[in-house]
Amino acid sequence: MSKQNNDYTSIFKSTSLFGAVQVFNIIISVIRSKVIAIWIGPTGMGILGLLMSTLKVVGEFTKLGLSTTAVREIAQTESRGDAQETNVILATIKRVVWFTGLFGVIITLILSPLLSYLAFDGYEYTLAFVWISISLLFNQLSEGQLAILQGFRKLKLLAKANLLGNLFGLLISLPLYYFFRLDAIVPVIIVSSFVAMVVSWLYSKQVKFNTPKLSNSEAYNKAKGMLKLGLMLSLRGSITLVAAYIFQLYLSHAGGVDEVGYFVAGFMIINSYVGMVFNAMRTDYFPKLSGVIDNLEEVNTIVTNQSIVGILIIGPMVVGFLSFLPLLVRVLYTPAFLIITTFVSWAILGVLFKTLSFSMGYVILAKGDSKLFIKTGVFFSTLMLAFNILGYHFYGLEGLGISFLIYYIIHFFGIKIITTKHYKLSLDKDLVTIFLMLFGLSIATFLATYIDHYIYKYVICSILMIITFIYSYRQLDKRVDFKLLINRIFKKDNE
Numbered sequence: 001m002s003k004q005n006n007d008y009t010s011i012f013k014s015t016s017l018f019g020a021v022q023v024f025n026i027i028i029s030v031i032r033s034k035v036i037a038i039w040i041g042p043t044g045m046g047i048l049g050l051l052m053s054t055l056k057v058v059g060e061f062t063k064l065g066l067s068t069t070a071v072r073e074i075a076q077t078e079s080r081g082d083a084q085e086t087n088v089i090l091a092t093i094k095r096v097v098w099f100t101g102l103f104g105v106i107i108t109l110i111l112s113p114l115l116s117y118l119a120f121d122g123y124e125y126t127l128a129f130v131w132i133s134i135s136l137l138f139n140q141l142s143e144g145q146l147a148i149l150q151g152f153r154k155l156k157l158l159a160k161a162n163l164l165g166n167l168f169g170l171l172i173s174l175p176l177y178y179f180f181r182l183d184a185i186v187p188v189i190i191v192s193s194f195v196a197m198v199v200s201w202l203y204s205k206q207v208k209f210n211t212p213k214l215s216n217s218e219a220y221n222k223a224k225g226m227l228k229l230g231l232m233l234s235l236r237g238s239i240t241l242v243a244a245y246i247f248q249l250y251l252s253h254a255g256g257v258d259e260v261g262y263f264v265a266g267f268m269i270i271n272s273y274v275g276m277v278f279n280a281m282r283t284d285y286f287p288k289l290s291g292v293i294d295n296l297e298e299v300n301t302i303v304t305n306q307s308i309v310g311i312l313i314i315g316p317m318v319v320g321f322l323s324f325l326p327l328l329v330r331v332l333y334t335p336a337f338l339i340i341t342t343f344v345s346w347a348i349l350g351v352l353f354k355t356l357s358f359s360m361g362y363v364i365l366a367k368g369d370s371k372l373f374i375k376t377g378v379f380f381s382t383l384m385l386a387f388n389i390l391g392y393h394f395y396g397l398e399g400l401g402i403s404f405l406i407y408y409i410i411h412f413f414g415i416k417i418i419t420t421k422h423y424k425l426s427l428d429k430d431l432v433t434i435f436l437m438l439f440g441l442s443i444a445t446f447l448a449t450y451i452d453h454y455i456y457k458y459v460i461c462s463i464l465m466i467i468t469f470i471y472s473y474r475q476l477d478k479r480v481d482f483k484l485l486i487n488r489i490f491k492k493d494n495e
Helices: 003-039 041-060 066-080 083-120 125-130 134-151 155-204 216-255 257-274 275-292 296-323 325-332 336-368 370-425 427-448 454-480 482-495
Strands: none
Touching: 003 041, 003 066, 003 155, 041 083, 041 125, 041 134, 041 155, 041 216, 041 257, 041 336, 066 083, 066 134, 066 216, 066 275, 066 336, 083 125, 083 216, 083 275, 125 134, 125 155, 134 155, 134 275, 134 336, 155 336, 155 370, 216 257, 216 370, 257 325, 257 336, 257 370, 275 296, 296 336, 296 427, 296 454, 325 336, 336 370, 336 427, 427 454
């Protein structure tokens, strides 16, 4: 098998591994969403969405991007074979995550009255923010431990930690929601983060390394480089979350908490269910890219290969979701949430453009180009906020979906211009051809959903879905060779 095919196979195997984990996590998320929809309704989902959004904004700022920079540092020292430096970095990470986690707790405690007022236009949720502040510490400790697994590319351990953390969190949260309904929201947030922390700690212990003892000053001096880049990442991430948070606050005031619940439900389909591929891709993609970031030819190859695999996986998912979206909404939530179908239908088309900009955008991060990274973050976050407010103001939830699509298109072209200018990235002709084919099939499916005749609509959508799956399978098989891959897997299992 050629090196090019090996690259595709490696990408596909890592994406498949974490794709399987994401599928399992989606099942958990479906159960959780169904429970929330039935037991606490759109209002409860709106309250949960506002609490979690607020927590994410504070957490993104206070964690100082450490989980991302840690992966980058570990991957680069590992690629150089510098075991001693790697051990020092690991010791530093283990020390610093406590400070950043506690920093998040303190900030949330101090700002809890303000956070309650901003999110709910009153102070009745101040105590809720006081309680859930502890989850920021649990989250940061968990992210530090998972960063170690990701940096070393211990993919199976990382997959198990993610999967079991979510599973145990669900098993504990279900009875809480059943018995306490709305009152269970705060305990579920705390317990879920604690369980994830414990599971990640158990799996990170399986990575054997010699951690030298460092004083606080030594840890700080070693962490300065990571924290400098991390601060930029944190600011960039905070800007993105603040923009999303401001929009949720606007939506809460303009349309009510129920409207926030509909938005959260629709966004969950786009970001969690379809977006699971991005979560699967970034796990192995970022450390791999960081290890070869100074080799332009290798970077171009990895970005192109990752983009092709991503598009070929995302394309059939987009067509499938478009074809049966009303049914999926009924399964995932309740008939009361069918109002989100037009929003999701428009927005999901933009995910294809997001797949390309996702692969290219990680080059900026792997390069450690903090100034460029934060400039692009400020510009695109501001642009998305403006588009979303305008879209919802004029056309409601459907306008919000249109604004998402327009934003993703502009974001793709913007990232393409930036990465071409600064890093000389170029799009492969095969990638362009594959993208245009799958985007055309997605548009055709989108238009078919507007056919009034029920049978004709689903027959045409089903035919388009079959064509999309066959096309994607054949394109992947040319690059991965599924028959050879399966034989290698079974041969390995029998040894």
